Amino acid sequence: xAVGRPGVPSWVDAAGNQQHRRPDESGSAGDEQWAATESxxxxxxxxxxxxxxxxxxxxGLLVVALLLGLVNCVGVPGAGGSQAESEEPPLALVAPPGxxxxxxxxxxxxxDAELLAxxxxxxxxxxxxxVREATGTYTAAVTPGDGAWAYLxxxxxxVRVDPDxxxxxxxxxxxxxxxxxxxxxxxxxxxxxxxxxxxxxxxxPAALPAQVPAPALAGDGSDPYEQxxxxxxxxxxxxxxxxxxxxFAGMLTGGENLERYVAPGVYIAPLTPPPYQEVDVTEVRxxxxxxxxxxxxxxxxxxxxxxxxxxxxxxLVYPVTAGVRGGRWEVIALDPLVGTAVQELPDGQPHTGQPxxxxxxxxxxxxxxxxxx
Numbered sequence: 001x002a003v004g005r006p007g008v009p010s011w012v013d014a015a016g017n018q019q020h021r022r023p024d025e026s027g028s029a030g031d032e033q034w035a036a037t038e039s040x041x042x043x044x045x046x047x048x049x050x051x052x053x054x055x056x057x058x059x060g061l062l063v064v065a066l067l068l069g070l071v072n073c074v075g076v077p078g079a080g081g082s083q084a085e086s087e088e089p090p091l092a093l094v095a096p097p098g099x100x101x102x103x104x105x106x107x108x109x110x111x112d113a114e115l116l117a118x119x120x121x122x123x124x125x126x127x128x129x130x131v132r133e134a135t136g137t138y139t140a141a142v143t144p145g146d147g148a149w150a151y152l153x154x155x156x157x158x159v160r161v162d163p164d165x166x167x168x169x170x171x172x173x174x175x176x177x178x179x180x181x182x183x184x185x186x187x188x189x190x191x192x193x194x195x196x197x198x199x200x201x202x203x204x205p206a207a208l209p210a211q212v213p214a215p216a217l218a219g220d221g222s223d224p225y226e227q228x229x230x231x232x233x234x235x236x237x238x239x240x241x242x243x244x245x246x247x248f249a250g251m252l253t254g255g256e257n258l259e260r261y262v263a264p265g266v267y268i269a270p271l272t273p274p275p276y277q278e279v280d281v282t283e284v285r286x287x288x289x290x291x292x293x294x295x296x297x298x299x300x301x302x303x304x305x306x307x308x309x310x311x312x313x314x315x316l317v318y319p320v321t322a323g324v325r326g327g328r329w330e331v332i333a334l335d336p337l338v339g340t341a342v343q344e345l346p347d348g349q350p351h352t353g354q355p356x357x358x359x360x361x362x363x364x365x366x367x368x369x370x371x372x373x
Contacts, residue, residue, distance in 0.1 A: 095142055095144070095149055096149055096192045096194075096200060096201065096202075096203030097200045097201050097203065098139040098142065098151060099200075100192065100199075100200030100201075100203060100204075100205070101139065101151035101153055101190040101192060101205070102137040102138070102139060102153055103115075103200075104116075104119070104190055104205045104208075104209060105134065105137055105153045105155050105188045105190065105209050106133075106134045106137055106155070108188075108208055108209050109132050109133055109134045109155060109157060110129060110130075110132075110133045110134070111126075111127035111128055111129035111130070111131060111132075112129065113126040113127055113129075116208070118204075119204075119205050119207070119208055120206065120207050120208070121207045121208040122208065130160060131159065131160055132157055132158065132159040132160065132183065133157070133158060134155040134156060134157055135156045135157075135158055136155070136156040137153055137154065137155045137156075138153070138154050139151055139152070139153060139154075140152040140153065140154045140187065140215060141215065145191075147193065147194065148191055148192065148193045148194075148206065149191070149192045149203075150189060150190070150191050150192075151189070151190045151191075151192065152187060152188075152189055152212070152215065153187065153188045153189075153190055153209070154185055154186070154187050154214075155185070155186050155187075155188065156182075156184075156185055157182075157183040157184065157185070157186045158180045158181060158182050158183055159180065159181060159183045160179055160180055161178075161179050161180065161181055185214070186211060187211070187212050187213065187214050187215070188209035188210060188211050188212065189209065189210045189211075189212045190205055190209050190210075191205065191206040191207060192204070192205060192206070193205075193206045228287060228304075228338065228339030229285035229286055229287055229302070229303070229304040229339070230285070230287075231285060231286040231287070231288060231289050231290075232283075232284075232285055233284040233285065233286050233290070233303075234284065235281050235282055235283050235284050235306075236281070238293050239293055239294050239328065239329055240284070240290075240293065240294075240322065240329045241281055241284060243261050243322070243328070243329040243330065243331065244281050244284065244303075244305050244320070244322070244329075244331075245279070245280070245281045246260070246261050247261040247262070247331050248279050248281065248305070248307050248318075249279050250270060251268065251270045251271060252270075252271055252274060252275065252276045252279050252307070252309065252316075253274045253276050253277055253278065253279060254270060254273075254274040255274075255277075258270055261330060261331055262330060262331050262332075263323060263325065263330040263331065263332045266331070266332055266333065268331065268333075268334060275309075275311065276309040276310055276311050277310050277311075278309065278310040279307050279308065279309050279310075280307070280308045280309075281305060281306070281307055281308075282306045282307070282308045282315060283304075283305070283306035284303055284304075284305055284306075285303065285304040285305075286301050286302065286303050286304075287301070287302040287303075288301065288302075294324060294327060294328070294329065295324055296324065297324050297325055297326065297327065298323070298324065298325075299323060299324045300321065300322070300323040300332065301321070301322055301323070302319070302320075302321055302335065303319070303320045303321070303322055304317065304318070304319055304320070304338065305317070305318045305319075305320050317338075318334060319334070319335035319336075319337065319338045319339070320333070320334060320335065321333045321334075321335055
Protein backbone atom coordinates (compact mmCIF):
# COMPACT_ATOMS: atom_id res chain seq x y z
CA UNK A 1 0.00 0.00 0.00
CA ALA A 2 1.51 3.17 -1.14
CA VAL A 3 1.63 5.89 1.27
CA GLY A 4 0.17 9.07 -0.07
CA ARG A 5 0.91 12.56 0.74
CA PRO A 6 1.04 13.08 4.40
CA GLY A 7 -2.26 14.16 5.70
CA VAL A 8 -4.13 13.12 2.51
CA PRO A 9 -5.95 9.75 2.67
CA SER A 10 -5.25 7.32 -0.24
CA TRP A 11 -6.19 3.74 -1.24
CA VAL A 12 -5.16 1.07 -3.85
CA ASP A 13 -7.57 -0.01 -6.55
CA ALA A 14 -7.81 -3.77 -6.19
CA ALA A 15 -8.63 -4.36 -9.86
CA GLY A 16 -6.00 -2.26 -11.42
CA ASN A 17 -3.61 -2.32 -8.58
CA GLN A 18 -3.60 1.44 -8.94
CA GLN A 19 -3.26 3.87 -6.19
CA HIS A 20 -5.95 6.58 -5.85
CA ARG A 21 -6.15 9.72 -3.75
CA ARG A 22 -9.02 11.93 -2.64
CA PRO A 23 -9.17 15.20 -4.41
CA ASP A 24 -6.20 17.12 -3.20
CA GLU A 25 -7.79 19.76 -1.02
CA SER A 26 -4.38 20.70 0.15
CA GLY A 27 -3.16 21.48 -3.32
CA SER A 28 -2.90 24.88 -4.84
CA ALA A 29 -6.47 25.75 -3.88
CA GLY A 30 -5.87 24.59 -0.35
CA ASP A 31 -2.69 26.59 -0.12
CA GLU A 32 -4.56 29.71 -1.17
CA GLN A 33 -7.26 28.97 1.40
CA TRP A 34 -4.73 28.52 4.15
CA ALA A 35 -3.01 31.75 3.12
CA ALA A 36 -6.32 33.58 3.16
CA THR A 37 -7.11 32.11 6.54
CA GLU A 38 -3.82 33.30 7.94
CA SER A 39 -4.46 36.78 6.45
CA UNK A 40 -7.92 36.95 7.99
CA UNK A 41 -6.55 35.85 11.30
CA UNK A 42 -3.96 38.62 11.11
CA UNK A 43 -6.58 41.25 10.29
CA UNK A 44 -8.75 40.02 13.14
CA UNK A 45 -5.91 40.34 15.61
CA UNK A 46 -5.20 43.89 14.36
CA UNK A 47 -8.87 44.87 14.68
CA UNK A 48 -9.04 43.48 18.18
CA UNK A 49 -5.96 45.45 19.15
CA UNK A 50 -7.43 48.66 17.68
CA UNK A 51 -10.74 48.03 19.46
CA UNK A 52 -8.97 47.63 22.79
CA UNK A 53 -7.00 50.85 22.22
CA UNK A 54 -10.18 52.71 21.28
CA UNK A 55 -11.98 51.42 24.37
CA UNK A 56 -9.07 52.48 26.60
CA UNK A 57 -9.15 55.96 24.99
CA UNK A 58 -12.88 56.36 25.52
CA UNK A 59 -12.59 55.32 29.16
CA GLY A 60 -9.75 57.75 29.63
CA LEU A 61 -11.79 60.61 28.18
CA LEU A 62 -14.73 59.70 30.44
CA VAL A 63 -12.51 59.77 33.52
CA VAL A 64 -11.05 63.17 32.53
CA ALA A 65 -14.55 64.57 31.99
CA LEU A 66 -15.66 63.37 35.43
CA LEU A 67 -12.62 64.95 37.06
CA LEU A 68 -13.23 68.27 35.32
CA GLY A 69 -16.85 68.19 36.45
CA LEU A 70 -15.83 67.64 40.06
CA VAL A 71 -13.34 70.51 39.86
CA ASN A 72 -15.98 72.88 38.51
CA CYS A 73 -18.45 71.90 41.22
CA VAL A 74 -16.03 72.21 44.12
CA GLY A 75 -14.15 75.22 42.77
CA VAL A 76 -10.45 75.71 42.68
CA PRO A 77 -9.13 78.61 44.77
CA GLY A 78 -7.09 80.99 42.71
CA ALA A 79 -6.98 84.40 41.15
CA GLY A 80 -10.02 83.76 38.99
CA GLY A 81 -12.04 82.33 41.89
CA SER A 82 -11.12 85.20 44.20
CA GLN A 83 -12.14 87.74 41.60
CA ALA A 84 -15.47 85.99 41.02
CA GLU A 85 -16.13 85.87 44.76
CA SER A 86 -15.21 89.53 45.25
CA GLU A 87 -17.55 90.76 42.52
CA GLU A 88 -20.97 91.13 44.13
CA PRO A 89 -24.02 91.46 41.91
CA PRO A 90 -25.41 95.01 41.74
CA LEU A 91 -28.34 95.76 44.01
CA ALA A 92 -31.64 95.91 42.19
CA LEU A 93 -33.52 99.20 42.41
CA VAL A 94 -36.27 97.80 44.60
CA ALA A 95 -37.35 100.21 47.30
CA PRO A 96 -37.36 98.95 50.90
CA PRO A 97 -40.72 98.84 52.68
CA GLY A 98 -42.00 102.40 53.07
CA UNK A 99 -43.98 101.34 56.11
CA UNK A 100 -40.71 100.75 57.97
CA UNK A 101 -39.75 104.42 57.62
CA UNK A 102 -43.22 105.44 58.78
CA UNK A 103 -42.92 103.09 61.74
CA UNK A 104 -39.64 104.77 62.70
CA UNK A 105 -41.21 108.24 62.64
CA UNK A 106 -44.22 107.11 64.67
CA UNK A 107 -41.96 105.43 67.25
CA UNK A 108 -39.71 108.49 67.43
CA UNK A 109 -42.64 110.85 68.01
CA UNK A 110 -44.10 108.56 70.66
CA UNK A 111 -40.75 108.16 72.44
CA ASP A 112 -40.81 104.37 72.10
CA ALA A 113 -37.31 103.61 73.44
CA GLU A 114 -37.76 99.86 73.11
CA LEU A 115 -38.54 100.01 69.40
CA LEU A 116 -35.76 102.55 68.79
CA ALA A 117 -33.16 100.70 70.88
CA UNK A 118 -30.98 99.57 67.96
CA UNK A 119 -31.31 102.71 65.82
CA UNK A 120 -28.11 104.80 65.66
CA UNK A 121 -28.39 108.20 67.33
CA UNK A 122 -30.62 107.25 70.23
CA UNK A 123 -29.48 109.12 73.37
CA UNK A 124 -28.52 107.19 76.46
CA UNK A 125 -31.37 108.72 78.41
CA UNK A 126 -34.67 107.18 77.37
CA UNK A 127 -37.02 109.70 75.73
CA UNK A 128 -40.15 110.60 77.63
CA UNK A 129 -43.17 108.85 76.14
CA UNK A 130 -46.63 110.35 75.91
CA VAL A 131 -45.47 113.89 75.09
CA ARG A 132 -46.45 113.79 71.43
CA GLU A 133 -47.64 111.23 68.93
CA ALA A 134 -48.60 110.73 65.29
CA THR A 135 -52.24 110.13 64.56
CA GLY A 136 -51.37 109.23 60.98
CA THR A 137 -48.29 108.82 58.76
CA TYR A 138 -47.76 108.55 55.01
CA THR A 139 -44.90 108.40 52.54
CA ALA A 140 -44.67 111.61 50.52
CA ALA A 141 -41.55 110.88 48.43
CA VAL A 142 -38.94 108.18 47.86
CA THR A 143 -35.44 108.92 46.53
CA PRO A 144 -32.95 106.14 45.62
CA GLY A 145 -29.27 106.64 46.44
CA ASP A 146 -26.03 104.68 46.35
CA GLY A 147 -27.23 101.54 48.09
CA ALA A 148 -29.59 103.53 50.32
CA TRP A 149 -33.07 105.05 50.01
CA ALA A 150 -34.34 108.35 51.38
CA TYR A 151 -37.97 108.68 52.49
CA LEU A 152 -39.96 111.83 53.06
CA UNK A 153 -42.57 110.94 55.69
CA UNK A 154 -45.53 113.12 56.55
CA UNK A 155 -47.12 112.80 59.99
CA UNK A 156 -50.22 114.28 61.56
CA UNK A 157 -48.80 115.22 64.96
CA UNK A 158 -50.51 116.11 68.17
CA VAL A 159 -48.91 117.13 71.48
CA ARG A 160 -50.04 116.67 75.03
CA VAL A 161 -51.35 119.79 76.74
CA ASP A 162 -48.95 121.35 79.23
CA PRO A 163 -50.74 122.27 82.51
CA ASP A 164 -48.89 125.59 82.54
CA UNK A 165 -50.46 126.51 79.23
CA UNK A 166 -54.03 125.99 80.42
CA UNK A 167 -56.05 128.59 82.35
CA UNK A 168 -55.68 127.87 86.05
CA UNK A 169 -53.27 125.05 85.24
CA UNK A 170 -56.00 122.49 85.83
CA UNK A 171 -55.86 119.65 83.30
CA UNK A 172 -56.90 116.85 85.61
CA UNK A 173 -60.55 117.55 84.89
CA UNK A 174 -60.09 117.30 81.11
CA UNK A 175 -61.05 114.15 79.25
CA UNK A 176 -58.22 112.18 77.70
CA UNK A 177 -58.97 113.42 74.16
CA UNK A 178 -59.06 117.02 75.41
CA UNK A 179 -55.54 116.67 76.81
CA UNK A 180 -54.13 116.79 73.26
CA UNK A 181 -53.93 119.56 70.70
CA UNK A 182 -52.97 119.33 67.06
CA UNK A 183 -49.46 120.32 66.04
CA UNK A 184 -50.30 120.11 62.33
CA UNK A 185 -48.64 118.10 59.59
CA UNK A 186 -44.90 117.67 60.03
CA UNK A 187 -42.37 116.09 57.68
CA UNK A 188 -39.36 113.92 58.45
CA UNK A 189 -36.56 112.47 56.38
CA UNK A 190 -35.52 108.85 56.96
CA UNK A 191 -32.63 106.98 55.31
CA UNK A 192 -32.98 103.21 54.89
CA UNK A 193 -29.89 101.02 54.30
CA UNK A 194 -29.53 97.26 53.75
CA UNK A 195 -28.75 95.01 56.70
CA UNK A 196 -27.39 91.48 56.83
CA UNK A 197 -30.07 90.24 59.19
CA UNK A 198 -33.31 91.36 60.76
CA UNK A 199 -34.65 94.78 60.00
CA UNK A 200 -37.64 95.31 57.75
CA UNK A 201 -37.25 92.74 55.01
CA UNK A 202 -33.47 93.26 54.99
CA UNK A 203 -33.53 97.05 55.51
CA UNK A 204 -32.97 99.20 58.58
CA PRO A 205 -32.93 102.95 59.35
CA ALA A 206 -29.45 104.48 59.20
CA ALA A 207 -30.31 107.07 61.87
CA LEU A 208 -33.17 108.66 63.75
CA PRO A 209 -35.56 110.86 61.71
CA ALA A 210 -34.66 114.41 60.72
CA GLN A 211 -37.45 116.97 60.64
CA VAL A 212 -37.48 118.88 57.34
CA PRO A 213 -39.67 121.56 55.70
CA ALA A 214 -42.85 120.60 53.95
CA PRO A 215 -42.51 119.93 50.21
CA ALA A 216 -43.56 122.69 47.82
CA LEU A 217 -46.57 121.05 46.25
CA ALA A 218 -47.06 123.90 43.77
CA GLY A 219 -43.44 123.80 42.61
CA ASP A 220 -41.14 126.78 42.40
CA GLY A 221 -42.86 128.37 39.40
CA SER A 222 -40.18 127.36 36.92
CA ASP A 223 -41.75 124.09 35.76
CA PRO A 224 -42.58 123.87 32.05
CA TYR A 225 -46.05 122.40 32.61
CA GLU A 226 -48.56 124.40 30.61
CA GLN A 227 -52.27 124.81 31.26
CA UNK A 228 -53.79 121.87 29.37
CA UNK A 229 -57.26 123.44 29.38
CA UNK A 230 -56.70 126.96 28.00
CA UNK A 231 -60.28 127.60 26.83
CA UNK A 232 -62.73 129.02 29.38
CA UNK A 233 -66.38 128.02 28.93
CA UNK A 234 -69.53 129.34 30.68
CA UNK A 235 -70.10 127.67 34.05
CA UNK A 236 -73.88 128.15 33.88
CA UNK A 237 -76.70 128.86 31.45
CA UNK A 238 -75.61 126.38 28.74
CA UNK A 239 -76.54 122.82 27.83
CA UNK A 240 -73.05 121.67 28.74
CA UNK A 241 -73.00 123.35 32.16
CA UNK A 242 -76.50 122.00 32.94
CA UNK A 243 -75.39 118.45 32.05
CA UNK A 244 -72.27 118.76 34.18
CA UNK A 245 -74.08 120.18 37.21
CA UNK A 246 -76.79 117.50 37.02
CA UNK A 247 -74.17 114.79 36.60
CA PHE A 248 -72.18 115.88 39.68
CA ALA A 249 -75.39 116.33 41.67
CA GLY A 250 -76.20 112.70 40.96
CA MET A 251 -72.68 111.48 41.75
CA LEU A 252 -72.04 113.55 44.91
CA THR A 253 -75.50 114.17 46.43
CA GLY A 254 -77.69 111.40 45.01
CA GLY A 255 -80.25 114.05 44.06
CA GLU A 256 -80.27 113.28 40.33
CA ASN A 257 -80.57 110.15 38.22
CA LEU A 258 -76.93 109.72 37.25
CA GLU A 259 -77.67 107.46 34.27
CA ARG A 260 -79.60 110.23 32.47
CA TYR A 261 -76.41 112.25 32.02
CA VAL A 262 -74.00 109.41 31.18
CA ALA A 263 -73.48 108.00 27.70
CA PRO A 264 -74.98 104.55 27.04
CA GLY A 265 -72.58 101.73 27.83
CA VAL A 266 -70.63 103.83 30.35
CA TYR A 267 -70.93 103.18 34.09
CA ILE A 268 -69.84 105.76 36.66
CA ALA A 269 -70.67 104.87 40.25
CA PRO A 270 -72.06 107.48 42.67
CA LEU A 271 -70.46 108.10 46.07
CA THR A 272 -72.23 106.04 48.73
CA PRO A 273 -73.40 107.38 51.08
CA PRO A 274 -73.60 110.80 49.42
CA PRO A 275 -71.14 113.13 51.20
CA TYR A 276 -72.80 116.38 50.11
CA GLN A 277 -76.27 117.86 49.87
CA GLU A 278 -75.60 120.62 47.33
CA VAL A 279 -73.09 121.10 44.54
CA ASP A 280 -72.44 123.94 42.13
CA VAL A 281 -70.26 124.02 39.02
CA THR A 282 -68.14 127.16 39.32
CA GLU A 283 -65.69 126.80 36.41
CA VAL A 284 -65.47 124.86 33.15
CA ARG A 285 -62.33 124.78 31.00
CA UNK A 286 -61.70 122.90 27.77
CA UNK A 287 -58.71 121.76 25.78
CA UNK A 288 -60.15 123.21 22.56
CA UNK A 289 -62.69 125.75 21.39
CA UNK A 290 -66.22 124.52 20.72
CA UNK A 291 -67.90 125.61 17.49
CA UNK A 292 -71.31 126.01 19.18
CA UNK A 293 -72.96 125.50 22.57
CA UNK A 294 -74.11 122.12 21.24
CA UNK A 295 -71.82 121.05 18.38
CA UNK A 296 -72.55 118.30 15.88
CA UNK A 297 -73.20 114.76 17.03
CA UNK A 298 -70.01 112.83 17.63
CA UNK A 299 -68.12 115.82 19.02
CA UNK A 300 -65.97 114.87 22.02
CA UNK A 301 -64.46 117.44 24.41
CA UNK A 302 -62.01 117.15 27.27
CA UNK A 303 -62.95 119.40 30.17
CA UNK A 304 -61.70 120.45 33.59
CA UNK A 305 -64.69 121.07 35.87
CA UNK A 306 -64.51 122.82 39.25
CA UNK A 307 -67.29 121.83 41.67
CA UNK A 308 -68.13 123.67 44.92
CA UNK A 309 -69.98 121.85 47.69
CA UNK A 310 -71.95 122.80 50.77
CA UNK A 311 -69.63 120.93 53.17
CA UNK A 312 -66.14 121.99 52.13
CA UNK A 313 -64.67 125.43 51.62
CA UNK A 314 -62.22 124.03 49.08
CA UNK A 315 -63.71 122.90 45.74
CA LEU A 316 -63.30 119.63 43.88
CA VAL A 317 -61.71 119.60 40.41
CA TYR A 318 -62.52 116.83 37.93
CA PRO A 319 -61.08 116.05 34.49
CA VAL A 320 -64.08 115.01 32.40
CA THR A 321 -64.62 113.75 28.86
CA ALA A 322 -68.04 114.70 27.43
CA GLY A 323 -69.60 114.22 24.02
CA VAL A 324 -72.63 115.17 21.94
CA ARG A 325 -75.12 112.48 20.93
CA GLY A 326 -78.66 113.08 19.69
CA GLY A 327 -78.25 116.85 20.07
CA ARG A 328 -77.40 116.72 23.77
CA TRP A 329 -74.27 116.56 25.91
CA GLU A 330 -73.42 113.38 27.83
CA VAL A 331 -70.56 112.45 30.14
CA ILE A 332 -68.36 109.74 28.64
CA ALA A 333 -65.71 109.35 31.36
CA LEU A 334 -64.04 110.78 34.41
CA ASP A 335 -60.50 110.93 33.08
CA PRO A 336 -57.74 109.31 35.15
CA LEU A 337 -55.31 112.18 34.54
CA VAL A 338 -55.60 115.93 34.37
CA GLY A 339 -54.48 117.11 30.95
CA THR A 340 -54.43 113.69 29.31
CA ALA A 341 -52.66 114.11 26.00
CA VAL A 342 -54.21 112.82 22.79
CA GLN A 343 -52.48 109.61 21.72
CA GLU A 344 -52.69 107.91 18.36
CA LEU A 345 -53.83 104.31 18.06
CA PRO A 346 -52.27 102.09 15.37
CA ASP A 347 -55.32 102.70 13.15
CA GLY A 348 -54.89 106.46 13.48
CA GLN A 349 -57.75 107.00 15.94
CA PRO A 350 -57.02 109.27 18.94
CA HIS A 351 -57.63 108.01 22.47
CA THR A 352 -56.90 108.74 26.14
CA GLY A 353 -56.94 105.22 27.49
CA GLN A 354 -60.69 105.40 28.25
CA PRO A 355 -63.12 103.01 26.54
CA UNK A 356 -65.26 104.48 23.79
CA UNK A 357 -68.98 104.90 24.35
CA UNK A 358 -71.45 103.72 21.71
CA UNK A 359 -72.09 106.45 19.17
CA UNK A 360 -68.85 108.29 19.93
CA UNK A 361 -65.30 108.07 18.69
CA UNK A 362 -62.59 107.34 21.24
CA UNK A 363 -62.89 109.84 24.15
CA UNK A 364 -60.56 112.45 22.70
CA UNK A 365 -60.65 114.11 19.35
CA UNK A 366 -58.49 116.40 17.35
CA UNK A 367 -59.22 120.10 17.25
CA UNK A 368 -61.30 119.63 14.08
CA UNK A 369 -63.76 117.21 15.71
CA UNK A 370 -63.89 119.24 18.93
CA UNK A 371 -64.96 122.19 16.85
CA UNK A 372 -67.75 120.21 15.34
CA UNK A 373 -65.83 119.45 12.12
